Amino acid sequence: MDVIRTAIGLMSGTSMDGIDVALIRTDGRGFIERGPFMGVPYDPDFRGQLKRALELSRPLTDRSERPAELREIELELTWRHAIAVTAFMERFGLSADAVDVLGFHGQTVLHHPDEGLTIQIGDGGELAKRTGISVVYDMRANDMVHGGQGAPLVPAYHAALAGKFQQAGQAVCFVNIGGISNLTFIGTDGRISAFDSGPGNTLIDQWVEMQTGKTYDPSGEIGGRGKVVASLAERYLQSPFFRGNIRRSLDRGDFAPLQPEEASLEDGARTLAHVAAASIIKSASFLPETPAIYIVCGGGRLNATLMAEFSVMAERLGSRVLTAEEPGFDGDAMEAEAWAYLAVRSLDGLPLTFPGTTGVDAPVSGGVLATP
Ligand SMILES: Nc1ncnc2c1ncn2[C@@H]1O[C@H](COP(=O)(O)OP(=O)(O)OP(=O)(O)O)[C@@H](O)[C@H]1O
Ligand SMILES: CC(=O)N[C@H]1[C@@H]2OC[C@@H](O2)[C@@H](O)[C@@H]1O[C@H](C)C(=O)O
Numbered sequence: 001m002d003v004i005r006t007a008i009g010l011m012s013g014t015s016m017d018g019i020d021v022a023l024i025r026t027d028g029r030g031f032i033e034r035g036p037f038m039g040v041p042y043d044p045d046f047r048g049q050l051k052r053a054l055e056l057s058r059p060l061t062d063r064s065e066r067p068a069e070l071r072e073i074e075l076e077l078t079w080r081h082a083i084a085v086t087a088f089m090e091r092f093g094l095s096a097d098a099v100d101v102l103g104f105h106g107q108t109v110l111h112h113p114d115e116g117l118t119i120q121i122g123d124g125g126e127l128a129k130r131t132g133i134s135v136v137y138d139m140r141a142n143d144m145v146h147g148g149q150g151a152p153l154v155p156a157y158h159a160a161l162a163g164k165f166q167q168a169g170q171a172v173c174f175v176n177i178g179g180i181s182n183l184t185f186i187g188t189d190g191r192i193s194a195f196d197s198g199p200g201n202t203l204i205d206q207w208v209e210m211q212t213g214k215t216y217d218p219s220g221e222i223g224g225r226g227k228v229v230a231s232l233a234e235r236y237l238q239s240p241f242f243r244g245n246i247r248r249s250l251d252r253g254d255f256a257p258l259q260p261e262e263a264s265l266e267d268g269a270r271t272l273a274h275v276a277a278a279s280i281i282k283s284a285s286f287l288p289e290t291p292a293i294y295i296v297c298g299g300g301r302l303n304a305t306l307m308a309e310f311s312v313m314a315e316r317l318g319s320r321v322l323t324a325e326e327p328g329f330d331g332d333a334m335e336a337e338a339w340a341y342l343a344v345r346s347l348d349g350l351p352l353t354f355p356g357t358t359g360v361d362a363p364v365s366g367g368v369l370a371t372p
Contacts (some may be wrong), residue, residue: 026348032185122137140366156342194357220269222266296310
């Protein structure tokens with residue numbers, strides 16, 4: 001029998017809004033028992049430091065390079081993860097020896113898949129030392145070495161969750177609407193097809209923050225009061241990214257922010273919510289078939305304006321749209337759970353990525369193990 005391990009996944013995503021912490025028990029294969037979840041938001045000062053890390057990383061050409069200021073931010077990020085793990089274990093009454101492994105994503109500061117360069121800051125060795133728990137980190141690099149785009153990695157977990165839909169003969173597509181959105185299609189025959197689908201919340205967040213100081217559009221209510229400016233929407237939707245399914249993954253900076261003079265606050269938020277929804281539909285045209293069901297995860301599912309647009313577009317094409325919670329998942333915890341799952345797979349040398357997910361030449365494992 002395969003070993004069942006207890007793993008905690010740690011995700012600091014492209015929205016840079018905080019650390020998601022989730023626990024699962026899994027054999028890294030078909031057995032998954034989902035445990036508790038906790039979100040630890042970043043304060044504005046640290047969000048500022050992460051934005052600075054993106055700037056500092058722009059000129060880097062070697063993924064291990066750490067200019068002094070970037071290294072300081074990396075250590076601060078790592079310590080914040082250690083504090084988040086400790087708080088999580090205290091809250092849920094767990095001791096360090098009850099957890100086999102931490103799956104540590106770190107923070108993506110640069111992602112140029114066409115150049116084979118992806119950089120995540122986060123020091124796995126330091127995290128293992130601080131928490132007393134083994135850490136699997138740097139899970140994207142080996143995929144790139146083998147011809148993949150280094151993202152998305154969550155599809156292996158989505159596929160493991162999709163069993164019940166497969167048994168019901170339904171082709172299902174997970175949609176993660178984070179800073180960037182990504183899709184995982186699982187056919188009735190188990191076939192996986194996955195890729196980033198376009199801008200998610202990042203453009204909306206940047207727009208709302210620039211105009212109001214709020215970091216996002218709560219429930220999509222600002223956008224809900226606006227109208228779509230077709231010419232602006234088209235500017236995004238005519239991007240070459242949507243013309244072919246060659247580039248499977250995106251960088252946070254691939255779509256330029258809307259400029260303040262280009263729209264009113266409300267119309268800008270509405271237009272960008274429309275762009276986020278339409279991007280998913282455009283990219284979904286490259287899936288092997290139209291999914292019977294979309295399962296929506298990530299913070300974007302809480303933007304009612306975006307969700308209303310997406311539901312209308314998807315239903316017109318014959319698909320049903322469910323939030324992750326409707327079939328019993330947790331849309332906030334999904335990526336952190338996935339990082340826990342991938343860490344366990346890494347320990348067992350199982351593939352993390354597949355030709356149908358990152359475009360890697362053949363299924364490969366990945367991740368680096370650090371012990372306390
Ligand atoms: N209540 C809410 N109403 C509207 N939008 C929300 C709400 N809560 C979160 N969001 C949006 O979700 C974003 C965070 O989503 P999430 O945590 O899924 O992204 P991420 O994991 O950082 O990104 P990625 O998946 O690209 O790595 C926020 O930046 C915000 O735009
Ligand atoms: C390079 C990188 O960090 N990419 C993220 C980003 O955020 C969403 C999308 O773009 C996805 O490709 C990926 O994250 C998820 C967790 C993944 O790898 O599956």
